[in-house]
Amino acid sequence: MTPQLFTTATARSAGLSRSVLRGPSFVRLAHGVVVRLEDAIDERARLGLLATVLPADAAFSHQTAAALLGAPTPAPPRPHVALTPRRVLPQHAGLVVHGRHLEAEDVVVDRGLRVTSGAQTFLDVSAVLPPQELVAVGDALLRAGHLDEERLEARLRRADRVRGVVRARACAPLLSPLAQSRPESVMRYWLVVSDLPDPEPQVPVTDRRGREVAHGDLGYREWKLLLEYEGRQHADPEQFARDVDRYSLMAADGWLVLRFARTHLLRPHVVVDRTRRALLSRGWRPQQC
Numbered sequence: 001m002t003p004q005l006f007t008t009a010t011a012r013s014a015g016l017s018r019s020v021l022r023g024p025s026f027v028r029l030a031h032g033v034v035v036r037l038e039d040a041i042d043e044r045a046r047l048g049l050l051a052t053v054l055p056a057d058a059a060f061s062h063q064t065a066a067a068l069l070g071a072p073t074p075a076p077p078r079p080h081v082a083l084t085p086r087r088v089l090p091q092h093a094g095l096v097v098h099g100r101h102l103e104a105e106d107v108v109v110d111r112g113l114r115v116t117s118g119a120q121t122f123l124d125v126s127a128v129l130p131p132q133e134l135v136a137v138g139d140a141l142l143r144a145g146h147l148d149e150e151r152l153e154a155r156l157r158r159a160d161r162v163r164g165v166v167r168a169r170a171c172a173p174l175l176s177p178l179a180q181s182r183p184e185s186v187m188r189y190w191l192v193v194s195d196l197p198d199p200e201p202q203v204p205v206t207d208r209r210g211r212e213v214a215h216g217d218l219g220y221r222e223w224k225l226l227l228e229y230e231g232r233q234h235a236d237p238e239q240f241a242r243d244v245d246r247y248s249l250m251a252a253d254g255w256l257v258l259r260f261a262r263t264h265l266l267r268p269h270v271v272v273d274r275t276r277r278a279l280l281s282r283g284w285r286p287q288q289c
Helices: 008-013 043-051 064-070 118-125 131-144 149-157 166-176 182-192 237-251 262-266 267-280
Strands: 004-007 026-030 033-036 082-083 096-099 106-112 113-116 199-205 212-220 225-229 256-260
Touching: 004 043, 004 118, 026 199, 033 043, 043 064, 043 106, 043 113, 064 113, 064 118, 082 199, 082 237, 113 118, 118 131, 118 237, 131 166, 131 182, 149 166, 166 182, 182 225, 212 237, 225 267, 237 256, 256 267, 262 267
Parallel strands: 082 096, 225 256
Antiparallel strands: 004 033, 026 033, 106 113, 199 212, 212 225
C-alpha cells in the first residue's frame, strides 16, 4: 500500500490539524509536506513521494543523486533538486534547489526517480568535494555503470566556466572502476598525486603454477609490494582467519604487504611515506631530474 502524502493545503482540507500531523502516524518529508505511514519507508521511497509534488522537470542532483546512484557519500538531510532556470526559481525550505540547463543525456531515470546522470552528478559534486573524495565518487559511479570515460569527457567538454569543472577535469583521468571501496580510492589518490609510481588496483597474486591465490587492494607487481585497507569487517573472526591465510600466501611468494586502517585516511603523508620506504626496500629508485 502506497503511503498517503499531504501538503499543508490538502491536510487542512482533510481536517488534519498541525498537532495531528506532528504525531507518530506521520513523517515529515520536507517543509509543508508530510506522509501518513503504515510502515516505515527508506530514503529512496521518501524521495519518490517527494517527487510527486515537484515540477515535472525536477531531477534529484548533487549529493542526493550521488547517494542514489551508489556513490560513497551520505544522503544530505535536505534533498538537492535541479530545475530548469525560471525568472523566479522556486525555493523550498526543505530542499536545496539548483537552476540547471540540462540536456536530455544529463538526466536518467533510476528505479523510478529522475536523477542527474553519472557524468552530470560528478560535475556537480566536484564543486563541493575535495579531490580525493571526488575520485572515490567517480570510481563508484564507474563501477556501477553510471559513468564511462566517453560520457564524462563529453559532459566536461561542454562545461566551460561551470563551478568545479577545473577540479573535475583534473580528477577525471585518475578514475578507475576497479576500486572496490572509498578507502581504496582515497589511498590511490594520495599515491597517484605523489612522486611515487602509480599503484595498480586489484593486483592478482599467483602461485608458482600461475594460479591466482589472492589479490591486493593496491600494489606494485614489479616490486612485489601490496597495500591493503583493513576495514571494520576484517575484525570478524571468519574474515580474520581468511586474511591470515591470504597474507601467508602472499608472504610465502615474496610479497611485502602494508596494511592501513581508517585513521591513515586522515594522514596521507603516512600512507605515502610508508609506501615510499617499502618501495625503496624492494629496489625502487626515484628518477633523477
